[in-house]
Amino acid sequence: MNNRPVLDGESLITPTAMAADVVSRYGASRRDQFATATAELGLILHTAQQWFEGGTDPVQTMRWTVEALHKTRRKLDPAVWRELIPIAQNHPVAAFFHEDPFTRWSFEKNRGYSGDAQLLDFIYQHESILGSATSATPIGRELYAFSKYYPSCVAVRERRDILAQKVDEIADAKGPGTEVLAIAAGHLREAEKSAALRNGRITRWVALDQDPLSVGSVTRDFAGTAVEAIDGSVRGLLTDAQKLGRFDFIYAAGLYDYLTDAVAIRLSRRCMRMLKPNGVLFFANFSPELTDDGYMETFMDWTLLLRSEADMWKIVNGSVDRNSVDADVFFGENRNIVYATIAKRD
Ligand SMILES: C[S@@+](CC[C@H](N)C(=O)[O-])C[C@H]1O[C@@H](n2cnc3c(N)ncnc32)[C@H](O)[C@@H]1O
Missing domain, CATH: 3.40.50.150 (Vaccinia Virus protein VP39)
Structure with a gap:
């Protein structure tokens, strides 16, 4: 069966649709990496969770996690990385990161697809999102104050x-x-x-x-x-x-x-x-x-x-x-x- 996504310029922005294409661009899955990678990811997520729960500066936790996930992603076969994504998304630490209104907006996809214009407004720090930014939890406000300065x-x-x-x-x-x-x-x-x-x-x-x-x-x-x-x-x-x-x-x-x-x-x-x-x-x-x-x-x-x-x-x-x-x-x-x-x- 042809499972390539229909990236036809209509309703194309879903991670599931993208995944098949990413895999086809970079090569077949290497299952042997999976067990080691799962353990490594588990350690990252567990550490971040402990830091949040222990009151460590949330920005430090976020900065460290962003870097650790980047390094992990970079060294893995894309197909293996893809399998790790739901593990991170379903981990209890996700709730802390989702206190950041920018991260949460992206994850929840209120408009039904990724990368909508309101998400971009979080990046532009546009006045239209100031309400969500200021009504976030204290951790969420600190995280957004950092996440909006990512190099991206x-x-x-x-x-x-x-x-x-x-x-x-x-x-x-x-x-x-x-x-x-x-x-x-x-x-x-x-x-x-x-x-x-x-x-x-x-x-x-x-x-x-x-x-x-x-x-x-x-x-x-x-x-x-x-x-x-x-x-x-x-x-x-x-x-x-x-x-x-x-x-x-x-x-x-x-x-x-x-x-x-x-x-x-x-x-x-x-x-x-x-x-x-x-x-x-x-x-x-x-x-x-x-x-x-x-x-x-x-x-x-x-x-x-x-x-x-x-x-x-x-x-x-x-x-x-x-x-x-x-x-x-x-x-x-x-x-x-x-x-x-x-x-x-x-
Ligand atoms: C990441 S936003 C970029 C918005 C704006 N260009 C900017 O730089 O701030 C992506 C935009 O692409 C639009 N879009 C995605 N797929 C499209 C398609 N196939 N045809 C027309 N617009 C599309 C979305 O509705 C969304 O507004």
Whole structure:
């Protein structure tokens, strides 16, 4: 039976769906590692539980656990690691980590899938989540005060700023009439930072997302601006169901991390066809240099496809004729996120 996940750009973000793909990318299960790995994980979880119960500084416990899970994950075959995840999730220590409102939101998946825009608002420290942050338990507040400064969260905040900068640069270069498309836009928090939007230099900034709650939030927050929120999916783009016109800048952040190479390439090809002359496609992906991957996959139940520079080039090279574009791949400052940019030469 073909048990590969249907990463088709529709409802694709579930850890179970991701797991089959991760295993197929990295190789078959090595059962012989499992007993040792289970014992090692048990020790980590037990130690963290004892520290929480004994009143050790929760931040120290979290920092140590994040690092221990990362080291364990890194040395194991992905299939073995995958089997350990439910053990961590069902351990009593999980209740302590879930006092952190950010970790809990991710784990509980109130919107039915991982990586929703409200989860990102915990990372952005947006005012919309301040209520949950301040009503957390004392341990929860301490944990969130630490977890929001994970390198991955720092990188996501930088990503939001890079997106706003790119939009502004493109609007500066293009002048009036600039049209922008954000795919998987979430709450479009980057637009709050864009001077070009504020100064009326953007004619149209389409924010496409499959989550009606996020579409509603963007419609409300950006009423009266050039932002146009659209309920739509990657599948809709791929099947041409969404007739959106053409753009100077198309970007996706927090999306490619969930797409297989094949879907990522199909989407990139489609986006290139939706660009105006000299238009630019820009997309981001978490990199394998992430250090909180083990914690995310266990206590946050949040699985991502991590991509190296070479993996990003593979998508770029599969999507375009390199003679007709200027392409680049680069890391953000702490290397937790890697970016690809493809500019049409017309
Ligand atoms: C991690 S959030 C990123 C939001 C925003 N781009 C940011 O950087 O803050 C991922 C977003 O992708 C959206 N999404 C996931 N799969 C999608 C799909 N197949 N089509 C459209 N949107 C999708 C989700 O609804 C969610 O809002």
